[in-house]
Amino acid sequence: MAVRKQKKKVTGYDKYVDWKMFGIPVVLFFLILFLPTPHGMKDVGTEYSVGPRVVVDHLTQSLFEKNSTDVEQWQLLAARMMEQNLDIGALSRKRFLSRDLGWCKKYGLDADAANFKKARHFVETRLTDAQYGQLMQQAFDLLRTDLQYESLTGKDKAAADKAAWKIKVAIAMAVFVVLCFFTECIPLPGVAFCIGLILVFTGVVTRKEVAMLYWDDAVWFIMGSLMFAAAFVKTGVDKRVCLMMFRKLAKPNVKWITLIFFIIIAPLASFISDHALAAMFLPIGILLYQNSLTSEVSEDTELAKMLMIGIAMACNIGGPGAPSGGARNVIMMTYLNDMFGLDIGYFQWVTYCMPFVIVMIPITWLILNWRFKPRIHSLAPAMDHLRGEIDRMGGWNRKQIWAIIIFAVMVFGWFTEKSFYQMGIYPIRLGIGVIAMAGAVAYLLAGVVNWRDYQEKVDWGVVWLYAGAIIFGRILDETGAAYWVARSVIEAIKPLGIDSGLPLLAVSNGLTGILTNLMADGPAAASVGPITLNMAGLVHPGTTFLPFMAMSTAVASSFAYCLIIGTPPNAIVYASGYLEPKDYLRVGIPVWVIANIILLVLTLGYWSFRGFGDLAGF
Template sequence: MGRRQIIGLILGPSLFSILYFFPAITGLDDAPRAVLAVTAWVATWWITEAMPIPATSLMPIFLLPLTGGAEEETATMAYTDPIVFMYFGGFTIALAIEKWNLHKRIAMTIISMVGTNSKRIILGVALATALLSMWISNAATALMMLPIALALIADIKEKDFFDDASFHKFAKGLLLTVAYAASIGGLATLIGSVPNAVFAGVSAQILDVRITFADWFLFGFPITVILLTVLYFYMTGWKFKVKQTGNISDDFAKNQIRELGPMSFEEKAVLTIFALTGTLWISSGFLPENIRLSDTTISMVGATAMFLLPSKNAKGGLMKWDDMKNLPWGLLLLFGGGLSLAAAFEESNLTDWFGELLQGLQVLPFILILIVLAAIVLFMTEIMSNTAVSNMLIPISIGLALGIGVEPYGIMAIVALASSCAFMLPISTPPNAAVFSSDYLTIDDMVKAGFWMNIISILVIVMFVYFWQPLVLSP
């Protein structure tokens, strides 16, 4: 174990003991004090990874009932929340896309369509990465796109389209585009990024309001479009502007598509299920109320269809149960742990305590509170897991909203969005870590490029939450 884990291992139960056994510190009744103490322990171990995050996520199941923070049924039912099964279905569909190599065909088709100069290659990679990241985890998307980006870099280096300085700028810009577009694309959908799902789950648990896939898409997709546009011009027109000495051939993408061969029956079947599922997710919010088609139902129908439809080139269906060993089961447990704590917040009325604690902030302008909160969350995420940050802060943000007398969705959305937009360090997000593994980037490159993307992201997120969220994402 490293120093960070050892410190966390000791600090977690220490904070629990102080908060739980010394009531005078908080002045809380027994149940909310127990929930606060359990949250402090679990959050500390999430942040420091003193124990594997999925294993830590199981602790609310026994700590909440043992301490009197919540009933056992409350603590355990959160692990079967509909949002967990919506993600389960989404992950299954994503595995099918990866299994039959559909992601590579989609990416190469976009790159081949966009164009043949350095700017258009970066645009094509950004679009392909963001599109995949809307439906597949940003970590998986970055790992899928990294070999494609490295192959493009090698191909361009071999054909000598740039001088040395411009080539290195292009390589750095392309790799950082993969990392940043993977994070930005995930903002658009509920299944694209973990904090989005935490937002929806906490809304259902504490506020008793279901946020549908269509609700979030209408809110998040324009943010993705704006940030992608900014990313493209930032990379190609300012930070990594290059001099090109010749026209780059689009043969690379076309050759890759040619190597994939004609589209197989399995690819067509997976694409059909994927397209139908996505269409239903986006349009279900506009269907008549008597049609009970929830996002979870749609997700599970799509996932089940992958096992039901037969494969022509392999025995069994498009997906076999053996394929599910690659499903991120630990992430589902993480959702459950966060939702279990959120349910305990509601049952014990701990949220009201946070509201009273934070009432002094109501003297500040609301937009200033949003800016400060977005900056705090984003820079916390530079050194902490965004899943830990969102699980810890989204329930607390409801208390902040109560304290300053505003509806909670804007504050919650700030936390969810800002915790997905850390661009400065390799440890900040899995996509950052993935591209940093190449030989073309240094920490200095990432810090300098990421700092300004952080600032831009804070401003864009705050503006959208302040002006757009009340129109499209309110009860």
């Protein structure tokens, strides 16, 4: 069958602003800004802006009978370390004594060896466990109960008002952004720039800060990933990889090929960056689709969407399988250790959470096949076409070999850059974004591509789209808006009697699963985790509920199936040009619901049956 050359596809980038629809998010944005600020929002603003100083003052007065401005450096360090421990919910003396200079650096505490030694020695020799715990509980009560917005005056009240305003802007911006993404009333990269403009015009960030936010390391990674995908397409490496993956199939049916995607990608996503996997498999998906078209079927949008969404979903469901599958996993492991001294080893995490990935593979695949109904069912013509093209290519040429070598070096760098920095092999921390861009430049230097290839084959709109998403999520986190949402929900469920056991777990999972669609998985886990772990420690102390809450929060923060901005793979496959925002919802909503159910069943069944060390059940 002859393959018909495709016409230029009209995408959301070709649309103009739909002012009738665009007016809705704009009106709602300003309506939220002009509504009275909720009391809870003012309390969170107070806690974020005034709270740290008030707590440090309270601690220095209690410990040294001096204001924080009058104490010695080591005394101030001791108080600040205690305040930081309070912030992450670690209230025991044992957790304080486990800290080191690296921990201080991680949380931005100015500490040298001499002052750190004095601060630690003081807590170790002058405070008993009971005294330390009582002091931390007093500080906690001061921060969460006694410190009221109404009692503030002068500069403190102005600071709290400013912080509450930033939270309100973040919430209004969230409504604006989500509605714009759902309706596509404005080209989506335009939404990304609206985010920056909103934040500058409302005074949440400065013009210099917003410019820096648009060039986050994750943005560099997305850009570099799309560039190396362009290099794979230019050289034909994608064709060779595709044929190697599927040549053994006797019947290259669409269903079996998508299942192979899931079987290969999902487990790998537990150990390899989901960004890289999405960027690597995207050209393969596009290649399969374009080569499946014939003169009889010149376009099959359902097939294109099925392949692209399948790649993204396979990346998304694989993340919880191992600690290396995402920042969220390490964050919750750290919180669990910081707050309760409970450790989850790497392999131990895999044995608890990989079953979730294994169960989700067939379920997500079935949902994908249920939601999309392609006209083309056999990809045999596409495979025949690929064989013909590769036969014409002959053996591996110089550019293809260089493309593979550079990619292998990049993958090695992604795996090792953090460890090598910690070991002192690298004098500076590179970050995965810098390595990705170094690879993109290496392709230029090696003559694999020229800049015209990048200009034409990279979807630069997706780069800006994800940059806006990074800023959006970071502002929700840093302003306290995500924390305000989480705290409001948790407080709302207390009168309903669902603030313990599996009901609390279900609420935590659902809340995390919603937030993670609006922000990065790490900040989503960081927003909900400390609150739910604190509650877990109160209602089920010393039980398996504590590690189960940590692991389930981490798993739930991978449920970003519904929005383009939810995960890097979602954004990367959008670069194909075949997807619309509603396509993510078609698969994302049922997968989100079922994933929450499976996580609860996994907790109630396998996890509870297995237990966790010597901890009692709940």
